[in-house]
Amino acid sequence: MSVALFISDLHLCPTRPAIVRLFEEFLSGQARQADALYILGDLFEYWAGDDSLSDTFNAAICAALKDLADRGTRVSFIAGNRDFLADTGFAMASGAEMLTDPALIDIASSATLLMHGDTLCSDDAAYQAFRLTVRSAEWRTRFLALPLAERKAQIEALRRKSENEKQIKSAAIMDVNATTVATVLRSHGYPRLIHGHTHRPAHHTHAVDGHICERWVLGDWYGNGNYLRCDESGCRYMILPAP
Numbered sequence: 248m249s250v251a252l253f254i255s256d257l258h259l260c261p262t263r264p265a266i267v268r269l270f271e272e273f274l275s276g277q278a279r280q281a282d283a284l285y286i287l288g289d290l291f292e293y294w295a296g297d298d299s300l301s302d303t304f305n306a307a308i309c310a311a312l313k314d315l316a317d318r319g320t321r322v323s324f325i326a327g328n329r330d331f332l333a334d335t336g337f338a339m340a341s342g343a344e345m346l347t348d349p350a351l352i353d354i355a356s357s358a359t360l361l362m363h364g365d366t367l368c369s370d371d372a373a374y375q376a377f378r379l380t381v382r383s384a385e386w387r388t389r390f391l392a393l394p395l396a397e398r399k400a401q402i403e404a405l406r407r408k409s410e411n412e413k414q415i416k417s418a419a420i421m422d423v424n425a426t427t428v429a430t431v432l433r434s435h436g437y438p439r440l441i442h443g444h445t446h447r448p449a450h451h452t453h454a455v456d457g458h459i460c461e462r463w464v465l466g467d468w469y470g471n472g473n474y475l476r477c478d479e480s481g482c483r484y485m486i487l488p489a490p
Contacts, residue, residue, distance in 0.1 A: 251283040251354050253475040255363065255443025256467035258329065260292035261304050269472040269487055270308075274315050277474070277485070284320055286343070287443045287465060288327020288363035293406065295398040296391050297336030309340035316342030325350060327363045327444065331382065332391070351435050355479040360435050364444030364464070367423035367431065373412075422447065428462065429455045439482075441465065441475065448473065448484065 259267055278284050291305070299305045316322045324343040326333055338345050346352075349362045369375060380386055390398060413421070422445055432440060437458035448466035452459055463482055466473045472487030 248478050249283075249355055250281045250476065250478045251285060252278060252281045253285045253287060253361075253441055253463075253465060253477070254468075254473075255287035255327065255465040256289045256446055258289055258292045258468065259308060266468050266472065267308075270468070271311055273472055273474070273487060274311050277487075278315055278320055279318060281320055281476075284315065284322050285346075285361060285441075286322070286324045287361055287441065288325050288348075288365075289329040289443065290324070290327070291330050293399075293402045294330035294333050294337070295395060295402055296332050297334050298395050300336060300340055301395070306340065309337065312341040312343060323350075325361055325363055328365050328378065332387070349431065349435065351438060354439075354477050357477075358436060358438035359477070360431070360438040360440045362431075362440070362442040364423065364442030367427050367442065368421060368445070369424040369427040370420045370422075421445070425453075428453060432458075432460045439463070441477075441482075443467075450482075450484075 257266065257270060259270060261267075291308070294305075300309065312322055322341065322343040323346050324333070324338070324341070325346045325348045333345075337343070346361065348366070349360050351358060351360050353359070365374070365378065381390075393401075428440070432438065432453060432455045437455060437460050440460065440462045442462075443465040445464060446467040446469075447464055449464050451462040451464070453462055461482070463475055465475055466484075471489050474485050474487075475482055476485050
């Protein structure tokens with residue numbers, strides 16, 4: 248039986264050592280028993296560029312992923328809004344295959360669409376405009392030309408601003424837009440959809456043009472470790488022991 252695991256929104260950083268240890272245990276335990284591990288963005292609290300591998304913490308996380316890949320579990324990665332600057336250096340260090348967003352793949356003979364999920368939150372016009380700017384080649388080139396320390400300082404400032412803005416945004420505006428979800432499902436042939444970003448784990452069904460489509464939302468790793476396990480029998484949420 249082919250087994251695929253899915254995780255997202257771990258936001259790993261040195262200030263959350265318990266979750267980091269749980270992730271390392273997951274890589275050396277459940278993930279080794281799987282055929283594939285898909286990381287759907289925001290693995291790190293932030294990634295300031297591939298020269299971030301000079302940080303011992305980042306290098307250690309990538310080395311743990313590379314060890315998993317070397318042992319036979321296929322590791323794939325879709326960038327999130329926190330780690331969209333991950334590039335070929337990250338891929339080489341982690342042994343991960345870099346997937347586009349969205350990525351349509353086959354999981355146990357079921358067409359499955361993988362996304363980080365932020366583009367589904369189309370009601371948040373301010374965020375979508377910001378995303379369009381920072382994902383441009385011009386912005387990326389200018390930003391990566393800055394010294395690493397300056398990039399980190401700017402990212403920290405953006406994170407603080409984002410957290411403040413979340414306090415005044417409605418919960419609905421930060422969730423997915425149903426019409427956008429339907430459009431995405433329709434344009435990819437009505438697959439199963441798996442994504443993260445919203446931090447609202449749930450199993451949804453969508454009726455689109457007479458097709459019933461599953462949507463699985465991955466949870467974050469702030470309270471506990473968790474993952475989605477999919478095989479020939481379907482998908483189910485799995486919770487890791489509390490750190």
